[in-house]
Amino acid sequence: MTKDIWLNLPVKDIQKTTDFFERIGFTLNNHAPKSDAMASFKIGQRDFIINFFSEEVFSSFTPFKIADLNDKTECLISIDAESATEVDEILAKAEAAGADIYAKGGEKDGWMYGGGFTDLDGHKWNVLFMDFSKFKQ
Incomplete structure:
Protein backbone atom coordinates (compact mmCIF):
# COMPACT_ATOMS: atom_id res chain seq x y z
CA MET A 1 0.00 0.00 0.00
CA THR A 2 1.09 3.59 -0.42
CA LYS A 3 2.87 5.42 2.41
CA ASP A 4 1.91 9.04 1.82
CA ILE A 5 0.14 11.38 -0.53
CA TRP A 6 1.04 14.94 -1.43
CA LEU A 7 0.03 17.58 -3.91
CA ASN A 8 2.36 19.23 -6.43
CA LEU A 9 1.34 22.58 -7.91
CA PRO A 10 3.02 24.80 -10.50
CA VAL A 11 3.68 28.44 -9.65
CA LYS A 12 5.22 31.40 -11.41
CA ASP A 13 7.34 32.71 -8.52
CA ILE A 14 8.50 30.48 -5.65
CA GLN A 15 9.42 33.36 -3.34
CA LYS A 16 6.06 35.13 -3.77
CA THR A 17 4.27 31.80 -3.23
CA THR A 18 6.33 31.10 -0.11
CA ASP A 19 5.59 34.54 1.31
CA PHE A 20 1.87 34.19 0.50
CA PHE A 21 1.38 30.81 2.20
CA GLU A 22 3.49 31.74 5.23
CA ARG A 23 1.29 34.84 5.67
CA ILE A 24 -1.87 32.73 5.79
CA GLY A 25 -0.32 30.37 8.34
CA PHE A 26 1.03 27.37 6.44
CA THR A 27 4.19 25.77 7.86
CA LEU A 28 7.27 25.43 5.69
CA ASN A 29 8.28 21.76 5.42
CA ASN A 30 11.84 21.72 6.70
CA HIS A 31 12.32 18.10 5.54
CA ALA A 32 12.19 19.18 1.89
CA PRO A 33 14.66 21.36 0.03
CA LYS A 34 13.81 25.05 -0.45
CA SER A 35 15.17 26.66 -3.58
CA ASP A 36 14.24 29.05 -6.37
CA ALA A 37 12.46 26.07 -7.97
CA MET A 38 10.61 24.49 -5.02
CA ALA A 39 8.91 25.23 -1.71
CA SER A 40 7.14 22.62 0.38
CA PHE A 41 4.52 23.21 3.10
CA LYS A 42 2.83 21.10 5.76
CA ILE A 43 -0.86 21.80 6.20
CA GLY A 44 -3.23 20.64 8.90
CA GLN A 45 -2.90 18.35 11.89
CA ARG A 46 -1.85 15.43 9.70
CA ASP A 47 0.88 17.41 7.92
CA PHE A 48 -0.52 17.08 4.41
CA ILE A 49 2.28 18.10 2.07
CA ILE A 50 1.85 20.60 -0.75
CA ASN A 51 4.88 21.15 -2.94
CA PHE A 52 5.05 24.23 -5.11
CA PHE A 53 7.36 24.00 -8.11
CA SER A 54 8.37 26.59 -10.64
CA GLU A 55 6.43 26.09 -13.86
CA GLU A 56 9.66 25.07 -15.61
CA VAL A 57 10.39 22.28 -13.11
CA PHE A 58 6.74 21.21 -12.88
CA SER A 59 6.61 20.90 -16.68
CA SER A 60 9.46 18.40 -16.54
CA PHE A 61 7.27 15.99 -14.49
CA THR A 62 4.55 15.52 -17.10
CA PRO A 63 3.96 15.75 -20.84
CA PHE A 64 0.79 17.80 -20.24
CA LYS A 65 0.49 21.57 -20.48
CA ILE A 66 -0.02 23.59 -17.33
CA ALA A 67 -3.63 24.73 -17.18
CA ASP A 68 -4.55 28.38 -17.63
CA LEU A 69 -6.46 29.03 -14.41
CA ASN A 70 -7.58 32.60 -15.06
CA ASP A 71 -11.21 31.55 -15.47
Whole structure:
Protein backbone atom coordinates (compact mmCIF):
# COMPACT_ATOMS: atom_id res chain seq x y z
CA MET A 1 0.00 0.00 0.00
CA THR A 2 1.09 3.59 -0.42
CA LYS A 3 2.87 5.42 2.41
CA ASP A 4 1.91 9.04 1.82
CA ILE A 5 0.14 11.38 -0.53
CA TRP A 6 1.04 14.94 -1.43
CA LEU A 7 0.03 17.58 -3.91
CA ASN A 8 2.36 19.23 -6.43
CA LEU A 9 1.34 22.58 -7.91
CA PRO A 10 3.02 24.80 -10.50
CA VAL A 11 3.68 28.44 -9.65
CA LYS A 12 5.22 31.40 -11.41
CA ASP A 13 7.34 32.71 -8.52
CA ILE A 14 8.50 30.48 -5.65
CA GLN A 15 9.42 33.36 -3.34
CA LYS A 16 6.06 35.13 -3.77
CA THR A 17 4.27 31.80 -3.23
CA THR A 18 6.33 31.10 -0.11
CA ASP A 19 5.59 34.54 1.31
CA PHE A 20 1.87 34.19 0.50
CA PHE A 21 1.38 30.81 2.20
CA GLU A 22 3.49 31.74 5.23
CA ARG A 23 1.29 34.84 5.67
CA ILE A 24 -1.87 32.73 5.79
CA GLY A 25 -0.32 30.37 8.34
CA PHE A 26 1.03 27.37 6.44
CA THR A 27 4.19 25.77 7.86
CA LEU A 28 7.27 25.43 5.69
CA ASN A 29 8.28 21.76 5.42
CA ASN A 30 11.84 21.72 6.70
CA HIS A 31 12.32 18.10 5.54
CA ALA A 32 12.19 19.18 1.89
CA PRO A 33 14.66 21.36 0.03
CA LYS A 34 13.81 25.05 -0.45
CA SER A 35 15.17 26.66 -3.58
CA ASP A 36 14.24 29.05 -6.37
CA ALA A 37 12.46 26.07 -7.97
CA MET A 38 10.61 24.49 -5.02
CA ALA A 39 8.91 25.23 -1.71
CA SER A 40 7.14 22.62 0.38
CA PHE A 41 4.52 23.21 3.10
CA LYS A 42 2.83 21.10 5.76
CA ILE A 43 -0.86 21.80 6.20
CA GLY A 44 -3.23 20.64 8.90
CA GLN A 45 -2.90 18.35 11.89
CA ARG A 46 -1.85 15.43 9.70
CA ASP A 47 0.88 17.41 7.92
CA PHE A 48 -0.52 17.08 4.41
CA ILE A 49 2.28 18.10 2.07
CA ILE A 50 1.85 20.60 -0.75
CA ASN A 51 4.88 21.15 -2.94
CA PHE A 52 5.05 24.23 -5.11
CA PHE A 53 7.36 24.00 -8.11
CA SER A 54 8.37 26.59 -10.64
CA GLU A 55 6.43 26.09 -13.86
CA GLU A 56 9.66 25.07 -15.61
CA VAL A 57 10.39 22.28 -13.11
CA PHE A 58 6.74 21.21 -12.88
CA SER A 59 6.61 20.90 -16.68
CA SER A 60 9.46 18.40 -16.54
CA PHE A 61 7.27 15.99 -14.49
CA THR A 62 4.55 15.52 -17.10
CA PRO A 63 3.96 15.75 -20.84
CA PHE A 64 0.79 17.80 -20.24
CA LYS A 65 0.49 21.57 -20.48
CA ILE A 66 -0.02 23.59 -17.33
CA ALA A 67 -3.63 24.73 -17.18
CA ASP A 68 -4.55 28.38 -17.63
CA LEU A 69 -6.46 29.03 -14.41
CA ASN A 70 -7.58 32.60 -15.06
CA ASP A 71 -11.21 31.55 -15.47
CA LYS A 72 -10.93 27.81 -14.78
CA THR A 73 -9.93 25.41 -12.04
CA GLU A 74 -8.14 22.08 -12.13
CA CYS A 75 -9.36 21.14 -8.64
CA LEU A 76 -10.72 22.65 -5.45
CA ILE A 77 -8.30 22.33 -2.54
CA SER A 78 -10.24 22.22 0.73
CA ILE A 79 -9.02 23.23 4.18
CA ASP A 80 -10.92 21.98 7.23
CA ALA A 81 -11.15 24.84 9.75
CA GLU A 82 -11.86 24.39 13.46
CA SER A 83 -14.57 27.09 13.58
CA ALA A 84 -16.47 29.62 11.51
CA THR A 85 -14.22 32.26 13.05
CA GLU A 86 -11.14 30.45 11.75
CA VAL A 87 -12.69 30.33 8.26
CA ASP A 88 -13.04 34.11 8.32
CA GLU A 89 -9.53 34.54 9.74
CA ILE A 90 -7.95 32.43 6.99
CA LEU A 91 -9.91 34.27 4.31
CA ALA A 92 -8.82 37.63 5.77
CA LYS A 93 -5.16 36.54 5.87
CA ALA A 94 -5.39 35.24 2.30
CA GLU A 95 -6.92 38.50 1.08
CA ALA A 96 -4.29 40.57 2.91
CA ALA A 97 -1.58 38.40 1.28
CA GLY A 98 -2.98 39.12 -2.20
CA ALA A 99 -5.61 36.44 -2.81
CA ASP A 100 -8.89 37.07 -4.58
CA ILE A 101 -11.83 36.04 -2.41
CA TYR A 102 -14.37 34.32 -4.65
CA ALA A 103 -16.74 33.41 -1.80
CA LYS A 104 -16.96 35.27 1.52
CA GLY A 105 -17.57 33.21 4.63
CA GLY A 106 -21.16 32.14 4.97
CA GLU A 107 -23.40 29.41 6.29
CA LYS A 108 -24.77 26.66 4.07
CA ASP A 109 -27.43 24.10 4.90
CA GLY A 110 -27.34 24.91 8.64
CA TRP A 111 -24.27 22.77 9.39
CA MET A 112 -21.50 24.13 7.20
CA TYR A 113 -19.72 27.48 7.08
CA GLY A 114 -17.22 28.28 4.38
CA GLY A 115 -15.68 30.55 1.82
CA GLY A 116 -13.01 30.47 -0.82
CA PHE A 117 -10.04 32.22 -2.33
CA THR A 118 -7.88 32.10 -5.42
CA ASP A 119 -4.14 32.17 -4.73
CA LEU A 120 -1.52 34.15 -6.66
CA ASP A 121 -1.32 31.48 -9.40
CA GLY A 122 -5.05 30.88 -9.82
CA HIS A 123 -5.37 27.73 -7.69
CA LYS A 124 -8.76 27.64 -5.97
CA TRP A 125 -8.99 27.03 -2.22
CA ASN A 126 -12.09 26.27 -0.16
CA VAL A 127 -12.06 26.86 3.62
CA LEU A 128 -14.79 25.04 5.56
CA PHE A 129 -16.01 24.48 9.07
CA MET A 130 -18.44 21.56 9.26
CA ASP A 131 -20.52 20.89 12.38
CA PHE A 132 -21.71 17.35 11.77
CA SER A 133 -23.86 17.46 14.94
CA LYS A 134 -26.18 19.80 12.98
CA PHE A 135 -26.17 17.66 9.80
CA LYS A 136 -29.67 16.46 8.95
CA GLN A 137 -29.63 12.75 8.16
